[in-house]
Amino acid sequence: MMNEAKTVSLPAHPERATMEGKNKFLGFWLYLAAESVLFASLFATYLALRHSTMGGPTGKELFQLPTVFLATVLLLTSSMTSVMAILSMRENKASRMKAWFIVTLLLGAAFLGLEIYEFTEYVKEKHTFTSSAFGSAFYTLVGFHGSHVLFGLLWISTLLIRNWNRGITLYNAPKYYLASLYWHFVDLVWVFIFTVVYLMGKVG
Amino acid sequence: MSQMAHAGKKPLLWDYLTTVDHKKIAILYLWSGLFFFVLGGIEALLIRIQLMFPGNTFLVGKTYNEIMTLHGTTMIFFVAMPLVFGLMNAVIPLQIGARDVAFPFLNALGFWLFFFGATLTYVSLFTGSAPESGWTGYFPLSDNNYTGHGLSYYAIGLQISGAGTLIGGINFLATILNMRAPGMTLMRMPMFAWTTLVSSTLILFAFPPLTVGLFLMIFDRLFGSHFFDPAFGGNVVIWEHLFWVFGHPEVYLLVLPAFGIFSEVIPTFSKKRLFGYHSMVFATMLIAFLGFMVWVHHMFTVGLGPVANAIFAIATTTIAVPTGIKIFNWLATMWGGKIRFTSANLFALGFIPTFVMGGVTGVMLALPPADLQFHDSYFVVAHFHYVLVGGVVFGIFAGLYYWWPKIFGRLLNETLGKLHFWFFLIGFHLTFLIQHYLGLWGMQRRIYTYLPGQGFELGNLISTIGAFLMAIGVLFFVANIAVTFRKGAVAGNDPWDGRTLEWTLPSPVPEYNFLRLPLVRGLDAFWIEKQAGNKEMLPAEPLGDIHMPNASFLPFLMSLGLFIAGLGFIFKDQYNPAFLYVGIGGLAITLLTMFLRSVIDDHGHHIHHEEVESMEGGASLS
Numbered sequence: 044m045m046n047e048a049k050t051v052s053l054p055a056h057p058e059r060a061t062m063e064g065k066n067k068f069l070g071f072w073l074y075l076a077a078e079s080v081l082f083a084s085l086f087a088t089y090l091a092l093r094h095s096t097m098g099g100p101t102g103k104e105l106f107q108l109p110t111v112f113l114a115t116v117l118l119l120t121s122s123m124t125s126v127m128a129i130l131s132m133r134e135n136k137a138s139r140m141k142a143w144f145i146v147t148l149l150l151g152a153a154f155l156g157l158e159i160y161e162f163t164e165y166v167k168e169k170h171t172f173t174s175s176a177f178g179s180a181f182y183t184l185v186g187f188h189g190s191h192v193l194f195g196l197l198w199i200s201t202l203l204i205r206n207w208n209r210g211i212t213l214y215n216a217p218k219y220y221l222a223s224l225y226w227h228f229v230d231l232v233w234v235f236i237f238t239v240v241y242l243m244g245k246v247g
Numbered sequence: 248m249s250q251m252a253h254a255g256k257k258p259l260l261w262d263y264l265t266t267v268d269h270k271k272i273a274i275l276y277l278w279s280g281l282f283f284f285v286l287g288g289i290e291a292l293l294i295r296i297q298l299m300f301p302g303n304t305f306l307v308g309k310t311y312n313e314i315m316t317l318h319g320t321t322m323i324f325f326v327a328m329p330l331v332f333g334l335m336n337a338v339i340p341l342q343i344g345a346r347d348v349a350f351p352f353l354n355a356l357g358f359w360l361f362f363f364g365a366t367l368t369y370v371s372l373f374t375g376s377a378p379e380s381g382w383t384g385y386f387p388l389s390d391n392n393y394t395g396h397g398l399s400y401y402a403i404g405l406q407i408s409g410a411g412t413l414i415g416g417i418n419f420l421a422t423i424l425n426m427r428a429p430g431m432t433l434m435r436m437p438m439f440a441w442t443t444l445v446s447s448t449l450i451l452f453a454f455p456p457l458t459v460g461l462f463l464m465i466f467d468r469l470f471g472s473h474f475f476d477p478a479f480g481g482n483v484v485i486w487e488h489l490f491w492v493f494g495h496p497e498v499y500l501l502v503l504p505a506f507g508i509f510s511e512v513i514p515t516f517s518k519k520r521l522f523g524y525h526s527m528v529f530a531t532m533l534i535a536f537l538g539f540m541v542w543v544h545h546m547f548t549v550g551l552g553p554v555a556n557a558i559f560a561i562a563t564t565t566i567a568v569p570t571g572i573k574i575f576n577w578l579a580t581m582w583g584g585k586i587r588f589t590s591a592n593l594f595a596l597g598f599i600p601t602f603v604m605g606g607v608t609g610v611m612l613a614l615p616p617a618d619l620q621f622h623d624s625y626f627v628v629a630h631f632h633y634v635l636v637g638g639v640v641f642g643i644f645a646g647l648y649y650w651w652p653k654i655f656g657r658l659l660n661e662t663l664g665k666l667h668f669w670f671f672l673i674g675f676h677l678t679f680l681i682q683h684y685l686g687l688w689g690m691q692r693r694i695y696t697y698l699p700g701q702g703f704e705l706g707n708l709i710s711t712i713g714a715f716l717m718a719i720g721v722l723f724f725v726a727n728i729a730v731t732f733r734k735g736a737v738a739g740n741d742p743w744d745g746r747t748l749e750w751t752l753p754s755p756v757p758e759y760n761f762l763r764l765p766l767v768r769g770l771d772a773f774w775i776e777k778q779a780g781n782k783e784m785l786p787a788e789p790l791g792d793i794h795m796p797n798a799s800f801l802p803f804l805m806s807l808g809l810f811i812a813g814l815g816f817i818f819k820d821q822y823n824p825a826f827l828y829v830g831i832g833g834l835a836i837t838l839l840t841m842f843l844r845s846v847i848d849d850h851g852h853h854i855h856h857e858e859v860e861s862m863e864g865g866a867s868l869s
């Protein structure tokens with residue numbers, strides 16, 4: 044039986060030390076494989092429809108690379124800070140881990156804020172979800188990613204609040220680990236969006 | 248005192264609403280699957296009644312399309328999938344020597360998602376408009392201009408149940424990879440475990456494209472996007488690709504577990520080991536891989552060009568090779584064996600010629616010039632029923648007769664079983680063999696009537712008579728279930744002289760499966776011990792407390808939330824925009840239960856070994 048009070052000595056990989064942790068570890072990787080296929084399908088759809096602007100503004104006219112670049116930097120940095128959080132977790136340094144996760148949350152929230160700002164700008168230029176197939180595909184792909192970011196923020200916050208006073212245990216270590224894995228995945232998808240949607244869109 | 252002492256006192260309904268025990272979840276899957284099988288079967292009979300005579304007016308136009316669509320959708324998603332999942336849940340942990348699946352909570356969630364998704368699809372019947380554009384939901388047929396709200400039920404219902412399937416697939420993958428008993432290497436796993444593993448991989452990669460396709464369909468229909476609307480730059484072929492990237496692997500992920508079942512049943516009833524085990528494993532993986540490479544054979548007539556068609560034609564025909572390997576291995580297993588013609592084995596034997604015929608017409612369809620003639624004719628209908636019924640449904644029946652005693656503790660009646668088999672087999676060939684010719688003579692698929700004098704009368708009449716014979720066969724099965732529950736023979740641990748681990752356990756299996764995890768010393772682990780003169784497996788661990796997961800009502804609530812959300816979003820369009828808030832409320836329920844799940848610690852409980860010893864009589868333990 045796991046004991047919450049026993050936080051003193053942890054194995055090197057607390058997230059995989061129990062059978063439950065091992066299952067979660069494998070199960071989550073499998074889940075991410077499914078998510079990859081999901082995003083791949085969305086990318087394919089986007090690529091097929093990205094020129095169907097029906098007289099509305101094209102990606103080339105719309106996209107403001109500086110804003111998107113800033114968003115990218117924020118999100119990639121947040122991936123790094125979540126790595127720091129997990130390293131702290133493995134060293135059993137709870138408060139350092141919490142601090143790094145909070146930085147991660149702030150960076151993620153800033154990214155989302157920028158995305159919302161970006162979307163409102165586009166809507167002002169008459170590029171909406173219903174204006175054309177390009178609009179539908181763009182907001183679906185980028186919005187799917189955005190909702191993943193939002194979900195990640197909620198997830199990490201819940202974890203932090205729930206475990207705020209509990210230290211790192213064999214029970215919650217796998218949970219922290221999976222949340223950070225999810226976060227990396229979401230960031231990785233963004234790299235593809237940045238390339239396929241924005242860079243390729245700018246080139247035309 | 249442990250939870251276990253209370254278990255018997257829980258009311259039955261509450262027990263099943265909250266269970267996370269894979270054996271009970273199996274029973275839930277089996278009953279729901281059989282229920283929908285009866286529904287889908289009734290729909291099939293309605294279709295066949297309408298087509299029995301030329302110019303019939305029993306079921307015409309939109310109504311016909313709705314029944315036909317519901318039939319296909321039901322049979323694939325709400326019959327074949329849950330029955331296969333039911334058998335996997337009943338058997339897989341036992342076969343690999345595990346106390347449970349990797350994620351018991353998710354297992355329950357998977358079931359309830361399937362259940363509420365299926366229910367949502369059927370709600371359409373009571374709100375004026377069922378889905379009507381075929382189980383493939385092609386655009387532009389499926390957009391708001393051509394269809395009523397039924398398609399929205401289809402899209403959201405399948406979305407919810409598809410999520411359940413994906414969760415189930417991940418669960419079986421993790422279970423088989425992580426939870427095998429000591430000594431159970433991958434190459435010592437029973438074939439059913441192997442095909443479940445491979446089939447779950449197919450789920451993992453095939454369902455997300457469907458998820459995306461359905462999301463786009465939902466967005467187009469309910470929220471005004473234009474993915475499939477050419478007037479705004481949309482493209483209907485995208486739907487076809489997304490659907491078939493899912494759809495073709497889907498048929499393999501259904502038929503591979505059936506192959507696994509035959510690979511258990513045939514050796515057991517031939518008293519021989521499975522011939523060519525290694526080549527069976529390899530062929531399974533090859534079929535799965537090729538299954539992903541061939542989806543375009545459903546789109547030969549779309550006009551993707553000769554190069555694409557040629558590539559996909561070649562990829563499709565190569566599947567015949569690993570499938571052929573399997574057929575020869577089953578035949579070789581029987582060769583010189585002591586064959587027992589039990590009901591389970593009859594279904595396995597009936598499967599072989601039937602499926603071969605389906606495979607041959609598959610190769611015919613895989614040749615683009617020929618497919619241009621056969622496409623959307625009754626020839627295709629005959630083909631896929633030969634593989635889906637002759638492969639998947641025969642497999643499910645074989646599995647049910649084979650494992651029923653393990654699941655329920657009683658043997659199904661053999662006389663009724665044989666009546667079931669013969670009516671079903673003869674009825675099946677009567678129904679579908681003639682449809683090949685109807686197709687070649689020019690009868691199109693998905694039509695609700697034809698004229699007298701076109702030469703279709705006799706064929707359709709025969710086909711309908713056959714369908715009723717099949718229905719009589721199923722009635723024998725239903726009667727068999729009833730008889731078995733009232734006075735079926737008690738099964739005992741090992742009624743068939745089985746070869747694999749599940750037959751070492753009592754029937755029905757206690758909630759913790761294995762008192763002590765068994766030590767596996769080779770393929771057909773139980774058979775090896777029997778040959779060595781042992782009555783049971785060697786234990787791989789000392790007797791100790793057994794860790795069990797806690798029951799939970801959250802999976803039910805989570806799925807109910809999505810069901811309410813789905814209804815809200817559809818009603819928003821169908822009745823009143825204010826239903827949008829119901830939709831949002833439903834999503835909130837789901838999110839809230841997810842939140843509860845993550846903040847409430849759930850360490851499970853232990854069954855103490857003293858308690859188990861007293862239950863199992865103690866004697867056999869020492």
Ligand code: HEM
Pocket residue numbers: 383498499502544545546547563564566567605606608609610612613614618621622623627630631634635638
């Ligand atoms: C293993 C189980 C199989 C199942 C459950 C299955 C099921 C189906 C179904 C449901 C369709 C109808 C598609 C539609 O709605 O238009 C279909 C069509 C088709 N099947 Fe299969 N199939 C199986 C195996 C095969 C095999 C082994 C081959 C070839 C070697 C094959 C080749 C085809 C082709 C080419 C079509 C397209 C027909 C057309 O569009 O005209 N199938 N199959």
Ligand SMILES: [Cu+2]
Pocket residue numbers: 494495541542544545
């Ligand atoms: Cu196919």
